Amino acid sequence: MSPTRGAAAPVAPPTPGRPDKPRGGRFGSLAGWAQRHRWAALLIWVAVLAAVTLVSGAAGSAYKNNFALPGTDSQAATDLFTKHGSAQAGDSVDIVLKDNQGLDGRKAGVEKMLTEVKGLPGVADVRSPYADASAVSRDGTIGYATVTLDGKAEAVPKEDITAIIDTAKSAESGGLQVELGGEAVRGAQEKGSPTAELAGILAAVIILGLLFGSLVAASVPLITALFAVGSALGLIVLASHVFTIADFTPPITMLVGLGVGIDYALLIFYRYRHELTDGAEPAEATRKALDAAGRTVFFAGCTVIIALLGLVALGLGSLQGVALALALTVLTTMAASLILLPALLAVFGRRIQRHVLKHAARAEANGKVEGRRWRALAAAVQRRPLPALLVATFALLALSAPALSMRLGFADAGNDPATTTSRQAYDLLAEGFGPGFNGPLIVLVQGDEAAGQGVRSELAEAEGVATASPAMPSEDGALSTVIVYPETSPQAEGTADLVHHLRDDVAPGLERDTGAEILVGGSVAASQDFADTVSQRLPLFVAVVVGMSSLLLMLVFRSVWIPVKAALLNLLSISAALGAMTLVFQYGWFGVQQGPIEAFLPVLIFAIVFGLSMDYEVFLVARMREAYVHGDSPSQAIRTGFRYSARVVVAAALIMMAVFSGFIGAGESMIKMIGFGLAIAVLFDAFVVRMALVPAVLALLGKAAWWMPRWLDRILPRVDVEGEALSHRAAIPQAPQATEDETEDTRPEFTSV
Numbered sequence: 195m196s197p198t199r200g201a202a203a204p205v206a207p208p209t210p211g212r213p214d215k216p217r218g219g220r221f222g223s224l225a226g227w228a229q230r231h232r233w234a235a236l237l238i239w240v241a242v243l244a245a246v247t248l249v250s251g252a253a254g255s256a257y258k259n260n261f262a263l264p265g266t267d268s269q270a271a272t273d274l275f276t277k278h279g280s281a282q283a284g285d286s287v288d289i290v291l292k293d294n295q296g297l298d299g300r301k302a303g304v305e306k307m308l309t310e311v312k313g314l315p316g317v318a319d320v321r322s323p324y325a326d327a328s329a330v331s332r333d334g335t336i337g338y339a340t341v342t343l344d345g346k347a348e349a350v351p352k353e354d355i356t357a358i359i360d361t362a363k364s365a366e367s368g369g370l371q372v373e374l375g376g377e378a379v380r381g382a383q384e385k386g387s388p389t390a391e392l393a394g395i396l397a398a399v400i401i402l403g404l405l406f407g408s409l410v411a412a413s414v415p416l417i418t419a420l421f422a423v424g425s426a427l428g429l430i431v432l433a434s435h436v437f438t439i440a441d442f443t444p445p446i447t448m449l450v451g452l453g454v455g456i457d458y459a460l461l462i463f464y465r466y467r468h469e470l471t472d473g474a475e476p477a478e479a480t481r482k483a484l485d486a487a488g489r490t491v492f493f494a495g496c497t498v499i500i501a502l503l504g505l506v507a508l509g510l511g512s513l514q515g516v517a518l519a520l521a522l523t524v525l526t527t528m529a530a531s532l533i534l535l536p537a538l539l540a541v542f543g544r545r546i547q548r549h550v551l552k553h554a555a556r557a558e559a560n561g562k563v564e565g566r567r568w569r570a571l572a573a574a575v576q577r578r579p580l581p582a583l584l585v586a587t588f589a590l591l592a593l594s595a596p597a598l599s600m601r602l603g604f605a606d607a608g609n610d611p612a613t614t615t616s617r618q619a620y621d622l623l624a625e626g627f628g629p630g631f632n633g634p635l636i637v638l639v640q641g642d643e644a645a646g647q648g649v650r651s652e653l654a655e656a657e658g659v660a661t662a663s664p665a666m667p668s669e670d671g672a673l674s675t676v677i678v679y680p681e682t683s684p685q686a687e688g689t690a691d692l693v694h695h696l697r698d699d700v701a702p703g704l705e706r707d708t709g710a711e712i713l714v715g716g717s718v719a720a721s722q723d724f725a726d727t728v729s730q731r732l733p734l735f736v737a738v739v740v741g742m743s744s745l746l747l748m749l750v751f752r753s754v755w756i757p758v759k760a761a762l763l764n765l766l767s768i769s770a771a772l773g774a775m776t777l778v779f780q781y782g783w784f785g786v787q788q789g790p791i792e793a794f795l796p797v798l799i800f801a802i803v804f805g806l807s808m809d810y811e812v813f814l815v816a817r818m819r820e821a822y823v824h825g826d827s828p829s830q831a832i833r834t835g836f837r838y839s840a841r842v843v844v845a846a847a848l849i850m851m852a853v854f855s856g857f858i859g860a861g862e863s864m865i866k867m868i869g870f871g872l873a874i875a876v877l878f879d880a881f882v883v884r885m886a887l888v889p890a891v892l893a894l895l896g897k898a899a900w901w902m903p904r905w906l907d908r909i910l911p912r913v914d915v916e917g918e919a920l921s922h923r924a925a926i927p928q929a930p931q932a933t934e935d936e937t938e939d940t941r942p943e944f945t946s947v
Contacts, residue, residue: 221488221532222481228536229477235537239421239530246428256434257441260511266723267697271638271715274673287341287355287376289362290619291323292626293369296334300370307365308339314361316354318344328663336626347378355382359615375607375619375632381441383614394856398456398849405845406467408549414538415463419455422530426451426523433522439515445865446516447523449857449872450802453850454498454809455527459535460849461813462487464842466539467546471554476543480536486820488532493750494812495528497743498805504739505801508731510724513794517801524805565837572836572889576829579893586886587766590878594769596776602725603685603790604717608632609863624683630660633684633718635693637676641710643667646674649704649712653678656700658692684718685789693722725793735797740765743808749910750812751819753900759891760815763883764807768800771875775799779867792864795871803875806850810884813846814839818892819900828897832889840885847880 228235263269289311293300301324312320323329323337330337341358343350355378366372395416402412430447433439465487469479502524505517539546575582607620623631637653639646646665653676654662663677678696682688693714701712744757751757775791782788818835826834854876857869892899 219485219489221492222485224532225481225484225488225536226477228533229480229540232537232540235533236541239425239534239537243421243425243428246425246432250428250431253432253435255431255441257443258434258438259440259442260438263511263720263723263727266720266727267713268715268720268723271636271713272720274638274640274713275636275675275715285343285345285347285350285376285378287343287358287374287378288619288623289339289341290336290373290375290622291338292336292371292373292622294335295369297323297330297337298334303365303367303370304339307362311341311358311361314354314357316344316350317358318342331626336622338623343378347376347381350378352382355379363615371618371622373615373619373622375616375623379619380607380610380616383610383616392856393859394853395452397852397856398452401845401848401852402456402460405841406463406549407553408546410542411463411467411546411549414535414542414546415456415459417538418459418530418535419452419527421534422455422527423448423451423523425530426526429522429526430519433519434515437515437518438511439519440513442862442864443516443519445857446798446868447519449854449869450520451523451527453853453872454495454524454806455530456849456853457809457846458491458495458527458531460846461491461842462531462535463539464845467550468838470547470550476539476547479547480539480543484532484536490812490816491528491531493746494809495524497746497808497812498524498802500742500746501739501801501805501808504735504742505797507738508728508735508797510727510731510794510797513798516798520802565841568840569833569837571840571885572833575886575889576832576893579890582886583890583894586882586890590766590770590882593878594766594773596774596781597769597772599780600772600776600796601687601690601780601790602728602793602796603690604721604724604793605789605863606632606684608683608685609787609789628660628679628681629683629686630680630689633680633689634716635678635680635696635714635719636716637662637678637696638713638715639665639674639676639708639710640672640712641674641708643671643674645708645710646676648708649674649710650676652700652704653696656692656696658682658688658695680718689718690722690725693719721793725790728793728797732797736765736800739801739804743804747808747811748902751815751900752902752907752910754902754906755895755899756815759888759895759899760808760811763887763891764804764811764879766887767807767875767879767883768803770878771799771803771871772796774874775867775871778870779863787863789863792867795864795867799868799871799875802872803879806872806876807879807883810843810847810880811888813843814884814888822900828895828899829893832892836889843880843884847876850876850880 289308291297291300291304297304305322305324308320308322311317319342321329321340321342323339329339359374359379359382362372362374399412399416402415403409406412427444427447430439430443462483466479466483469482470476474482499521502517502521506514508514607614607616610617610620612618620632637649639649643665646667650662650665653659658681660679660681662679665674665676667674680686680689680692682692696714701714704710705712740761744761747757747760748754775795777783778786780788780791814835817839818831821834822828822831851873854869854873857865858873859866
């Protein structure tokens, strides 16, 4: 039953025969166990971390990049390549050569080097540029040798690829330049140092230090997060032997795990600090903090896991493994926050208590009221809610607009740093053979050799095609392969248009004329198929994530409009982040190399950011709900929630941004995009949505924000996030009457115990 506007909630009398003492909930009991067995809890976590690290190190990883899409032309072509023994089914490395004086004078040295390469482990065959006139540019200065590997690129040991690179580079002398390209080479290159990531962690430590003014206090959330992430990384390595998990999962796991882990520990620790200033002893403060903030962390983590598992609904190969890995990471960080953190607080509690009380006494002596400025911000927005709503919404919609023209694709060697051999090989091939040479389309013709040659002739004349190779029959003669080179580079919009043109306009007519079945495949076509599939399945994915998360919020806050508001505002901040990504990475703002957005990033960022946005929603609104059920009016509850939660939400957002921004300096363009996308999304969500739009919308809704039909309230299970269901509220002080326009809160802080 909702309390009367502006009145204090009725206080339950003590139960006869029992001490007048609050009874803790499950999270408080868990904290009590961790405190009583602090050293056992710490040893368990150390043992778990050591065990998974040792076992995962011994077992090794089994990451697999599986972007297979059954039912698409590119996947059907790949399957037929393998079935009929076509040469295009395997992986290869290109050794690209350039000499401005011509390659003819370098034949002896190059042939000697290629002979050495052919004898290396992992090499099945080598084709010399001197044996194939088409492998040398028209001016004779650039050529390439094709090294056929004895397996898929990911199956060949890195040291074998490194040996190929070193052997080929040894032929460089005088004016001869030797570079190597191919996915195997890209995978064997150094990915860069962890300096940028470490800078993000250092920035997080500085923010925590400024927030709490104590190295010990700042280190507790960080230690909790590091233990959680370390354990999760080991578990993911082991899980890669069971599930299909992509090789780019570990850096994403570290990025998300550190941000979420520090955030969750920070929220609990911040509540613990408030309990200490209210006079609680460290053990009692820990139990109270876990009963209130601990349950908030639990439900916030559940929303992140729900959002991540929504990726499973897409059915996109490796992304399902990434979703499971990230969900496991969030689950581990939740466990660390609820078990490891209380144990650490039991160890350092007295030291932290002395510092907190000393700091509070100094602030009181100086006349400082904690949270006054945040409360004043909420009050300012409440006085002018409609202008705040319109300005913030217009700004985010303007930033969202570029996302409508987002073009999806995959990074290739053209996105590698200019100093890498893969990038230089890419540029040399484009210089010698045209921009489309780095992204050929593989056209498969199921028919006799005559049909293959007829198709080749028509394809060579198609709009957007630079040239087409002669039809190459498979080993069993059942099909022919034509390699089509576009006029544009692999990531150009014109190449994507060419894929659709060949499939939709050219192939149907050729199939009628020749009676052969035609499929357009290759890596470029596969990338386009993946992007198209993501676009088609995105509405289902969004519906699953938004629907499940909104249902959980409805259970938590017993409100219809809070979940609706949260979903709409979260979508707004995510769309603005995707728009910013489009401007920077697709249109090249701030000097960034232009190119498409990685095809799987929009859904991955949506899942992560939607979950994190729900975190901030739960952090902030849970304290408002707590104040409301304890007697505040709706408008007072907004200000109370801001007073006690806005600071920690902003601090958590700054830490998230620091960690995420550290990955912008990574070597891989994909990691750069993820780091930037998550950092800018948190910026919009925490500083625009939470600080402006949330109080504005709630001010306009008033008491209706907490409305739920009685019939719906009866059938939904009870979920208590702010502790209102815990018994014995006698310890909660009566709230004095307060005016609606007060800007300073002189009432005692209501605590959820």
